[in-house]
Each structure stands twice: as C-alpha cells, then as structure tokens.
Amino acid sequence: MARYFFHLHERGTITVDEEGRVFATLAAAYAAAIRDARAIMCDQLGEGKLCLACLIEIVDDTGACVARVPFGDAVDVTGA
Amino acid sequence: MTDARHALSLWLDRLTLRSTLSDAERHAILALPGELETIRPNRDFVRLGERVDRACLIVSGLAGRFGQTRDGERQMTALHIPGDMADLHSVMLPNAATALQSVGETVIYRVPHAEIHRLAGQSLTLAEAFWRDCMVDAAVLSQWALVNARLSAKGRVAHLLCEMACRFGRGQCPDGGVIGWPLTQTTLGDTTGLTPVHVNRTLRALREARAARIVDKQLHVLDWKLLSAIAEFDPRYLVLEKVD
Numbered sequence: 300m301a302r303y304f305f306h307l308h309e310r311g312t313i314t315v316d317e318e319g320r321v322f323a324t325l326a327a328a329y330a331a332a333i334r335d336a337r338a339i340m341c342d343q344l345g346e347g348k349l350c351l352a353c354l355i356e357i358v359d360d361t362g363a364c365v366a367r368v369p370f371g372d373a374v375d376v377t378g379a
Numbered sequence: 380m381t382d383a384r385h386a387l388s389l390w391l392d393r394l395t396l397r398s399t400l401s402d403a404e405r406h407a408i409l410a411l412p413g414e415l416e417t418i419r420p421n422r423d424f425v426r427l428g429e430r431v432d433r434a435c436l437i438v439s440g441l442a443g444r445f446g447q448t449r450d451g452e453r454q455m456t457a458l459h460i461p462g463d464m465a466d467l468h469s470v471m472l473p474n475a476a477t478a479l480q481s482v483g484e485t486v487i488y489r490v491p492h493a494e495i496h497r498l499a500g501q502s503l504t505l506a507e508a509f510w511r512d513c514m515v516d517a518a519v520l521s522q523w524a525l526v527n528a529r530l531s532a533k534g535r536v537a538h539l540l541c542e543m544a545c546r547f548g549r550g551q552c553p554d555g556g557v558i559g560w561p562l563t564q565t566t567l568g569d570t571t572g573l574t575p576v577h578v579n580r581t582l583r584a585l586r587e588a589r590a591a592r593i594v595d596k597q598l599h600v601l602d603w604k605l606l607s608a609i610a611e612f613d614p615r616y617l618v619l620e621k622v623d
Contacts, residue, residue, distance in 0.1 A: 305575070305576045305579075307576055307579065307580055309580070314576075314579055314580050314583045316564075316575075316576065316579055318563060318564050318575075318579075320564075320565060320575060331574075331575075332576070334574055335574040335575065335576035335577060336576075338573065338574040338576075338577045339574075339576065339577055339580060342531070342532055342577065345531065355576060
C-alpha cells in the first residue's frame with residue numbers, strides 16, 4: 300500500500316492534493332484518477348464546457364510524478 | 380463527569396431542544412446504562428445487515444451512516460456528532476439496513492434496546508421524544524436527497540459545511556466561526572456523491588470565493604451569507620427548536 304497525491308491541472312491553475320489516498324498498486328491509483336477526471340468533465344459539461352487538455356498528475360509520497368492522466372485519455376469522443 | 384454521562388447529557392440536550400421532559404424523565408435518560416467503546420478512524424462499528432440489540436450514542440468524534448453498492452462504493456446518508464443517538468431507529472428496526480462507520484477516532488456508548496424500550500413504555504412523553512428524534516434524522520435525510528440529487532458540486536459541499544456549522548453551533552454561525560473537521564476528502568466525497576479530486580477542486584472554489592476554508596482539520600466559515608446562498612441553505616429542516 301502506498302499513498303498517492305492527485306494534483307489537478309486545469310487551464311493554467313493547479314489544485315494541489317494535500318491529503319492523498321492509499322492504494323495497493325499504481326494501477327489502482329490510475330483507475331481512480333480516470334474516475335476523478337470523468338467526474339470533473341461531467342461537472343464542466345453541466346456548464347457547457349469541456350477541457351480535454353486538463354490533467355491529473357499522480358505523485359508518490361517522495362514527490363515524484365508517477366503518472367499523468369490527461370482528461371482526453373479518460374473519454375472516447377466520437378462524432379466530433 | 381464520565382464520558383458516558385457527558386454523552387447522555389448531550390443527547391438529553393438534543394431531546395429537550397425539541398421536546399419538553401419532566402425532571403424524572405431527564406434523570407431517566409441520564410441514568411441509561413451502556414458500554415463505552417473507542418473506535419479507530421474509518422472503521423465500521425455496525426456492519427451492513429448486522430442484527431443489533433444496542434443503539435450507539437456518539438460520545439466524541441464523528442460517525443457516518445452509509446449504504447454501499449456491489450462495487451464497494453459508499454454513500455453516507457447521515458453524519459452524527461457527539462450527543463446524537465446515531466441509530467435510535469434500530470430500536471424499532473434491529474436488522475441494520477444501513478451501517479455505521481467512524482470518521483476520525485470516535486468514542487461511542489452502546490445502550491441496550493431493552494433499556495430504551497423500558498423508558499418508552501414507562502413514559503409516553505419519552506416515547507414521543509424518541510419518535511421526534513428519529514423524525515429529525517428523517518427530515519435531514521430528505522434534505523440530503525434533494526441537495527445531493529439536484530445541486531451542483533459547489534452547492535452540495537457548501538450545504539454540508541453549512542449544516543455541520545449549524546449543528547455544532549446550535550444554529551449560531553457567525554463569520555469567523557471555526558469547527559473541528561475530521562472528514563477526509565474521500566469521506567466528504569462519499570457524503571456528497573463526488574470523487575475526491577472533485578471535492579478538492581470544489582473546496583478550492585469555495586476558498587477562492589472567500590466563503591469557507593478547510594485547513595488543518597478545521598472548517599473556517601469566512602462568509603456565512605455567501606456560503607449559505609451557494610448552498611441554498613435554510614436551517615429549518617434541522618428543527619433546532621421545540622416542536623409544538
């Protein structure tokens with residue numbers, strides 16, 4: 300089990316995760332980030348916007364970036 | 380005063396906020412027997428589907444009532460503060476359709492159902508006070524259903540902050556008010572139906588709007604009028620007064 304921090308990069312601003320969450324594997328943390336990205340995209344859509352370039356940066360407890368999850372990776376867009 | 384007696388006096392305060400009790404009825408509440416138990420953070424102390432024969436009075440800390448999907452996703456359906464009998468309804472419905480977990484470290488006092496039945500049998504006024512206490516929980520849950528289904532992320536989080544500030548402050552919530560806030564982003568998300576990063580983003584928006592700020596496990600209400608406007612908050616559903 301390890302603690303990962305999920306920093307949100309959104310149109311020039313960074314929302315820092317100071318608390319983090321514990322996951323058994325990085326894959327599990329990545330899956331959580333995908334869920335987080337989709338939830339935020341739903342919120343953006345509610346305001347008539349969508350930012351596929353926004354991303355969640357997953358950082359381990361040494362501060363090292365272990366994964367980046369652009370919102371575009373969390374959604375399959377068709378018909379655009 | 381022992382922890383148990385202190386918790387029973389907080390529950391008595393909650394009951395007498397809405398119901399009028401005689402001296403004898405007050406003493407009967409303060410004399411309720413039970414067992415103190417310390418629960419570590421984030422632990423279930425009433426499991427889903429468990430048949431219980433005791434109700435849990437919160438002595439210190441914070442407890443969440445929850446249901447869970449097959450995937451293990453939790454939804455909090457109530458938060459209980461010190462002085463709340465978190466599952467008084469279990470006296471009538473002992474097969475726990477909903478479960479209870481600690482949020483931070485929490486101390487509870489488990490009171491046998493038989494003792495609550497005994498008091499209700501002895502005094503119609505006490506029975507009605509218990510009934511009213513359950514109905515307040517139901518009124519809060521009705522409001523949560525509306526808020527979590529229909530308000531935006533910002534509205535949902537603001538509403539919960541307003542509610543907790545009101546409950547701890549017994550309705551008084553001036554600008555600059557500070558209350559202890561043991562909830563993690565995950566628990567706050569489980570309460571409002573949001574993911575943790577979304578919760579963090581929403582808290583940032585409330586901070587930047589100078590409505591409220593959570594830092595070092597404390598909620599600071601910066602602008603009550605603004606926060607309650609974002610939340611469309613009307614405290615009447617909390618029934619913080621005598622019911623005639």
